[in-house]
Amino acid sequence: MKIGLFFGSFNPVHIGHLIIANVMQDRxxxxxxxxVISPQNPLKKQKSLIHEFDRLKMVELAIADHFYFRASDVEFHMPxxxxTIDTLTYLSDKFPLHEFKLIIGGDNLTHFHKWKNHEVILEQYGxxxxxxxxxxxxxxHPHVQFVEAPLMDISATFIRKTIKSGHSVKYLLPQEVEDYIKDKKLFL
Structure with missing residues (x-):
């Protein structure tokens, strides 16, 4: 089975993430x-993240009705x-019958050469x-595939600021995620 790994903080997961994932799986x-929920991205401040289990739960709620999507907490159990390379290596060892591909936004290509073992990621995963x-x-590069998808300019930062200011996030989040945020009083 060929698996696309969509890494992120998902702080919170939003409709833009879901649209991109759907396009990637469908096209x-x-x-x-x-x-793949990242508990700590080396490039982001830890204090701006809500608890990793809340972020995992929101992803699970958001994708519950999609047969081809999975939520992964694999990085919760890693140093x-x-x-990314460490997670890819771990998953390849754990699931040797799967072929893993990395899903990234074009904006990440600017600094991709600075990623740990970026050449290995390109050659072995793509x-x-x-x-x-x-x-x-x-x-x-022969292992880089550009996929036509809608330009999504929705940011979790904008959503967090909107929630904090008391404004509506309707249509930016799946309803189940919005309800979870309200129930847990997250991002206030």
């Missing part, structure tokens, strides 16, 4: 898309900060790249 040769607003970078 490529990926059998499934796994949302921190999490590096990238499925979706467009991001303002993106100009392209990598000409």
């Amino acid at each position: 490529t040769d990926l059998d499934e898309v796994w949302f 921190r900060p999490s590096y 990238l499925y790249v979706y467009p991001r607003p303002g993106e100009l970078n392209k990598i000409d």
Whole structure:
């Protein structure tokens, strides 16, 4: 089975994430898309993140009705900060019959050469790249596939600020995620 790994903080998961994941699964040769919740991204401040189990629960709620999506807490059990290559290696060892591909936004290509073992990621796994607003970078490599997808300029930062200010996030989040945030009083 060919699995697309969609890494992120998902702080919170929003409709843009779901649209991109759906396009990747529907318009490529990926059998499934796994949302890999990163407990600590080496490039983000830890204090801005809500608890990893709340972020996992929101992803589970958001994808509950999608047969080809999975939520993964694999990085919760790994050393921190999490590096993509380490997670890819672990998953490849644990699921030797699966082929893993990395799903990233085109904006990540700017700094991809700075990622730990980026050459190994390219050669052994490959990238499925979706467009991001303002993106100009392209990598000409046989293991990089650019996938036509809607330009999604929805940010979790905007959603957190909107919640904190008491404004509506309707249509930005799945209803189940919005209800969970309200019930748990997250991002206030």
